[in-house]
Amino acid sequence: CSTLNSLIEKPDAEKSVEDFYSAATLAFKNKEWDVAIDNYEKLKAYFPYGSYAEQSYLELAYAYYKYDEPKSAIRELEEFIRLYPRHKEMPYAYYLRALAADSVTRSWLDKFITDPATRDKVSAENAYNFYSELINRFPQSRYATAASERLIALRNQMARNELKVARFYYSKQAFLASANRAEYILQNYPRAVVTAEALELLTDSYQKMGMDVNESHAREVYQLNQGRLQSN
Amino acid sequence: CSSNANIPEPTPLVPLESPYSLHKNWEVSLSSLPNLDARGLAFSEDDQAVYIANSEGYVVALHKENRSRWTDQVEWQARFDEHVVSGPTLSGDELLIGTSKGMLKALSKENGGLLWQTQLSSEVISRPTVSGDKIYTRTVDGKLYALNLKDGSVVWANENQVPKLSLRGSPDVLVVEDYVFVAWESGVVQALSAITGELLWETRIASPKGRTDLERIVDIQANLVMKDNRLYALGFHGKLASINPLNGDFYFVKNLSGYRDFVADDKALYAVDEEGVLQAFDLMTGAPLWKQAAFKQRLVGDLHLYGDQLLLSDGWGYLHWVNKLQGIEYARAKHSNEYGEGDRILKVMVEGKRLYVLDGDGLVTSYNVVPSNLSLFRAELAGDDKKADAE
Amino acid sequence: FVVDKIEIEGGNRISGETIRTYLPFRTGQNLDGRLTRETIERLYKTGFFKDVSLLQKDDSTLVIKVVERPSIAEIKMEGNNLIDSDALKDALDSLGLKKGRIYNQLDMDRIIIDLKRRYHNQGYYAASVEIISEELPRNRVDLKIKIVEGEPATIGRINLVGNHVYSDKRLKSRLQMSENATFGDGDKYSKPKLEADIETVKSYYMDHGYAEFKILSSQVSLSDDKTKVFITINMDEGPQYTINSVQFLGDTIVPQEEVERLITFKKGDVFSRSAVIDGVKDLRERLSEEGYAFAEVVPDSKLNKENRTIDLSVKVEPKSRVYIRRIEIEGNTRTRDDVIRRELRQLESAPYSLKAVRQSKERLARLGFFKSSDIQSKRVSDDEVDLVVKVEEQPTGSFSAGVTLSQLDGLGFNIGLSERNFIGSGNKLDLNIATTDAKKSADIGLTNPYFTPDGVSLGAGFYFREINADELDIADYTTNNLGLRFSMGYPLSETNSINYGLKLDSQDLVCSDSFTYCHDYVSEYGKSTNSVQLSMGWSHNSTNSFYFPSKGLKTSLSFEAVLPGTSKASFYKVYADQSWFYPLSENISLQFKAGISYGDGYGDISELPFYENFYVGGIGSVRGFEPNSLGERYDLTLDGSDRPKGGGLKTVATTGLVFPVPFIEDSSNIRLSWFFDVGNVYKDLDAFDSAELRASTGLGVSWITPVGPLSFSFAQPVIYRSTDRTQVFQFTLGVGF
């Protein structure tokens, strides 16, 4: 029974690496991602060496990313990083991996109604780590600027997430919970946009709980920063 | 696409005009259930009757002489609700059997009545051996017992580490004067003092190697043989060794792995390996004499001495006589009928020209080995020539 | 010698730079014996190369000649059916054998051994495994794993020695392995099964007072042809023990008599290990309900050999009370964080309460937004814990749109969207618009279950329907409606809630010409009626999941009436529904539902207006009969139509056995049920006659598809009249059940 399926693959076995690569890049150009993916995968299986293989890893990952399969894109890129640690395209690989991780919870609605901050924090953290890894390893690469922008946006998104949860607990009169969440923002995301609101919420929570000492101290810090926040 | 069964192909039998043929004396069916577990069972006999047990819990005494109807062929039949796994051993007028529940029972030879019984720690797996005033037997959890012949009370017992997985059944305990020789599933042969049970010496003839538990089985299944004051032992995945019974040193060690009983006469040693290849070795030096692969993969059973020939059975219901000098097959006869019943020959007992056969379908048959009419015809021819020469 | 230049020969898959990264020295360094040895050793350790050699070319260049190990192009498997191919593939992956990986002979033996051990473990002692490698151009290799499984060793005999108190038959009936299995693989030997059986015998004895029971040893022996296995288990029963005294040491936090109630055994009972284990578990759970999540409860039994009694002392160590630091939510790629958080009953910066966590789990499951939801605790310090709420999203609504063309009512298009978790906001949206020449209908409704933080829900809806009856002859009358709907509800407790409804409805009754009954009605009560309808309902829901509940109770009582004076045809309706789910086994459950609805007119109409009648038949009531076909029918001559009349009293009940679809792994969103429906519709209360009840039985399938819940059934009427119109196969899309 094994003889049967080897019959079908016969034509592939005879194809040369150039055939696979040209078919793949053609599909890649006119955005037929699934055809491109199929050819790249075959190329990697039949010709696992040479420059074609190296290049196909990157293009395959990009095709997966465009085909909205971020997880397989990340898997291909991590395999690429393991196999070719000193490859010249390494910054691009790290950047693409971060982009893929970033796209997991993004949805087209985010531009108008929904806010990604209300959704899964884990994928935002993954993206954040991938971007920071890119910046630490390749500070001068041309992706560094785009990556650092995304870092700030992600940091703000995570801080917004914390603030939304804090606000939720405040509305449920769980003031200790909202105070601790606000504290968490001040400690972990000191430069986020929402720090002012977090400080304000912290003071209100302490005031609601009657913690006068904490409240007065928090109000001091708030006034102190008031000047600085207004300025920048 | 590939066949799933994994039993290797048996070597086909070469056609042979056999000088012997089997003349059936009588035939008794013990039970309809196929007999799965007969390693520890054996025939025992006295001048009038033959005694055999069946794993379903029957012990039966059969008259040696042919009675017209098979029912009165049976002198008596005892039934136990436990599986009989070892014996019977005849000692005086007592029959000793071991059961799966760990009971050693003594039955009266006359009527099969229970005389006494002793509860041992586990399944009595090896055939009880009687020597002097003691009975020696072994249980499956690695204990060796010496019991008092009269009332079955335990005189001494000692324990031995036994591997978790081993082949079914274990060899008989061999007792010569004050020495008790026992072979364990761990591939070790031990000698103990018959009186105190104290360990005298211990030697290993097979050590577990290989990584799966199957490859690590190193049972000594074949019964130990004492010949000309030398002890012989054969291990599975082990060696064929000739051992000095006094201190356990090796006279010689041969590379042979087998689990069937082997036999020895005053000149040579005859054994069959795990694939069914017959081999003979010189008794003293162990030098290989001949090798016979005609029965390879034919599930060859235990070897027996038949006059000056070797007798063995195979998995397809044939009995073979093999000449001891060159190992050439001398004669052949078929025990199983055309429906394949009786293919699995479990036990054979040789008594002069008479054979007693117990097969997997629970049938006990007594045969007389008679010259086949072909050999009669040839004898006449030979006779005429002699007469002719004589004249 | 001092190395100035390094050349690499033979490396094509592994690039030069990669090799350089592994070199322990830099150019310009002196290469002595130690360094060369270290280099060779390092390059071997990478596992990429078959052999490595260093040569010196002229005085200062080092040539590293490597021969790469071939990489694996294809792995084929043959003859494996005990372990199916993908399980085998995972096993090979874990052993590092994958397409594209490096091939070396050493791994092959390791893999053969591992596969053989897996087979031996399952009792396939006669199995043999071979790996055939076939060279391919460009240093690649094709692997073929040839397996001959042979027959699994069947059990010749299981031999229990030393069991005097309990007979072989009683013990053997509890074992997984048996000497002769009529079906299944009970008689196949495998090591895990043996260990499980030994444990079963041990716990059976320990549960019946034999505290000192010991399994002495167990032996497994194999017949010569390796097909039969003989198992001997030697045991020592020891005496039977009864309990002499039970005391509790340490701070039990919970009052003494409550602890006593938790423990099922008392002085004089026969000692049972499982009773002790259960008691300890219940006590630990009770403590964690008090917030001591890391409490330790350690039983200790002292045997008194003479009079065979046990003194049991339970040491309770509550440790410190545990607090919740943070609650993280993971996996919500669509649903908003606060939509989940508002269902949780456990707050942050608060004492840990097992009751609250359990309630949160139930509420998440009842929400029905997730395929699976779980709450795990992650220990942060010895008195603080973080809770991680893990959810897995699933489609929570149905969507359909389409363009229809039929000669009957021309070109038409429709859009239907009902979404219970609209863009993750937790709000419920129903939007159905359909227009054809003859029929125009629209129904838009939005409900926000959490209009207030504590769960007061508010919903509003607009509906419009206009059917040009004579175009279609499907029914003898149609009603054109236009109206607004408001609903408001709030919880009364964790499981009970109350809801109020207000409906402003204006309705025109259109009778088809032949339907005289309808015309008589119109002449008496007029064609169009405007009415204000009020409704009030109480409901209880303690089921354990939204779509396929297997446990719990669902009750709803509601009352609906037209406000007197606002319409001539004023009527009222009462609904009572009760469903009850009982789990039989891990995934098979029993389900019983019953519903009674009664309606009657009041004021100047003596009975329920005919267009408000209830109908019975089809999915949702009694399957196996044509939809809405049961009950009395109009009299053709008198009323001008022979369609079913419906009635003012509807009684329906169904009971069913619900089980997952066999043979497919993930049947989390599909269920089969063998059901038995019974019910009928009557004119009014005194017309009820149990002899008239119809019944049917059959197989129902309910499947949660991305487009919406789909259910279909094959039913065979059991109690029916020859005049009934039966229908074996029926299906609906989008109706909740």
Added chain:
Amino acid sequence: CSWLSPYKPPITQGNVMTTESLQYLQEGLTKDQVRQLLGPPMGQDAFQPDHWEYIFFSTEGDIYAGISEHLDLEFDEDQMLKSWKRSAAKKQIIKDRGFWGN
């Protein structure tokens, strides 16, 4: 009509400070010992490490009866307990908020 009023899920916040644990409070206790007695300092402001505030309030009156509600603790430089003050909860949470709950 009380049995018809909307159900408010219980709200519990802070540390359960039992009367015995308060008796054991004495000067000179280290921070860990105080934490052993009263539980994690959830009311502590990260920017004032030496000033701890413990509070407790809950709508489930019956389960947490007799739990005191507010505690201020001061620690001296070498992290030993200097003084502590026990007081009733300063602000009562609004128990039964309006029908619409806000």
